[in-house]
Amino acid sequence: MASTNPLLQPFETAPFSKIKTEHFQPAIHEAIDLAKKEIEKITHSKEEPTFENTIEALEFAGSKLDRITSIFFNLNSAETNDEIQQLAQEISPVLTDFKNDIIQNTELFERVKQVFDKQENSDLSIEQSTLLEKKYKMFTRNGANLTDEGKKELRELDKKLATLSLSFGENVLAETNRYELHLTNEKDLEGLPKGVISAAKMLAKSKNKEGWVFNLHYPSYLPFMKYAKNRDLRKEMALAFGSKGFHRDKYDNQENVLQIVKLRYQKAKLLGYPTYAHFKLEERMAETPEKVKSFMQELLEKAKPAAEKEFEELESFAKDLEGIDKLQKWDAAYFGEKLKQKLFDLDDEQLKPYFELNQVIQGVFMVAERLYGLKFQEVFDVDTYHPxxxxxxxxxxxxxxxxxxxxxxxxxxxxxxGAWMTSYKSQYRKSEKNERPHISIVCNFTKPTEDEPSLLTFNEVTTLFHEFGHALHGMLADTIYPSISGTNVFWDFVELPSQVLENWCYEKDALELFAKHYQTGEVIPHELIQKIKKSATFHEGMATLRQLSFGMLDMDWHSIDPTKIDNVKDHEEKAFEPTQLFPDVKENCMSTSFSHIFQGGYAAGYYSYKWAEVLDADTFEYFSEKGIFDRETAQKFRDTILSQGGTEHPLTLYKRFRGKEPAPEALLRRAGLLPKK
Incomplete structure (x- = not known):
């Protein structure tokens, strides 16, 4: 099959149109065989172990496998089907086995350890030292020092975890896809903007139905919750959204959650850590669960009084407006939007005509050009996985x-x-050539309708800038080794480049580059920009509490011994108590669709969004002092942060850029929880 399999031929860009699902399994098996030969060559070398013949050789071993699997797993997220999902279930344990074969290779570890132990006598660069430490820890943190029995147990744990994580994600996707709200009475559409109604009509038409269809994908769900006047329908949608994976049927995720947290705990204990959070945080800026909890507690103390005040005001507003006695979760977005309109005379529908998708894309490109001198030219000869x-x-x-x-x-x-950034090819330097990366962002934005192009909500605009910030981190990478290139940094540092770019969405000089009315070409009026800036801290206390609640839930799953937990919902309720404003909804459960921590890489790391917000607020204060398009500041950010990947400890890189440690006060000032400077 090798001769005809496009994945086994040399390719520069992923050959999507030539790939059939049946190509993946043989290609991955052949790439594993090739990688094993590369590993064997390192392991059985007669030469004395050196950085070059052991660490560097190990870094580039398996590069063909990395490229093939990046294509496969990216497709499984962005363009999957039953066949690909089934294949993922078969492939994941095989890849886990292969990874464990390397990590538990005693002879190979011995060579790595020899290089590690004599590094003081080697003339290594900072980047080489980082790579050496990373490779050494790859073994020690994954069972190299365990007994044979321990290694066998770890291998089984990793295989089970890989499979459970896939099952969790498949269930969430199935739950998202299977629910729809089919409306045939025009009265039920009261309050919904024209564009939202058009999109629902188009969705109904695509399913050969009369009337209007709404579903749980964000471009349909969020505007419905924000604008639909019919409270019973908002409740129905909220219950459907909040109960994903919580129906005690074939898509139920409760057992998956319990098994995942228990197996993760077992793995951590086997490796000598008190909890899974201790294991994960050893490789994070935050370092320990205690430090994370203290960080979140400090923010909670600052945000909670503001959040409670905001909640009381919202409840009182809802009572005056529609006689609502007890505010429920399905009321939050609806009355929040109404109150925002009243306070700032601003709503998303006013803004959307200025944020046509193609204009916003050009806008983010212009911001990147002004900051970093980058040019973006659309090309049509690169293969893609979807039109x-x-x-x-x-x-x-x-x-x-x-x-x-x-x-x-x-x-x-x-x-x-959701939305995410990923890559199909890493940046690295080898044989005098600087291999450039292939970066991708994937989003779920409002689709064009028969009447209008894709007009983004302001939240979608900030999401695009966020993901593009990650993309810049990947694109501007300039390191020697792929495993410490681009976004391969500590998890609580990775959100800095993404979150800092969101700040430009609120700035007049940036908005005027691209926020132009899609029909008239009129630049967004100054008064609307002022309203955007003024409303930026609207309900910031409640928003902070919401993010903290997710971070605390994550830590409550991963920083304890979970072996006696037998009820997902009960455990979750206790975790949410310190941040709770709205009454609990018994039919709903967050954990059973919390993909960030049970499918993605955020386990014991969800706090990092808030952690990185401290960094990004502090960074943007610096940009604001110098001018938001100051090229010298942008070049400094590029040289010290964006291009450096994980070559040094993130705090070292940050202090090199900022000249000092990050100040939490910058975040509190921006959130309106402290007075401005």
């Missing part, structure tokens, strides 16, 4: 290749919810 995917060639001011960039913006049945 909706756009591709761009990214160059610098001298025309030098920087990156290839894929962008995929709209929801589909085969795409998981």
């Amino acid at each position: 909706e995917v756009n591709t761009y060639k990214v160059t610098d001011e001298d025309g030098k290749d920087i990156s290839l960039f894929y962008a995929d913006f709209h929801p589909r049945e085969g795409k998981r919810g």
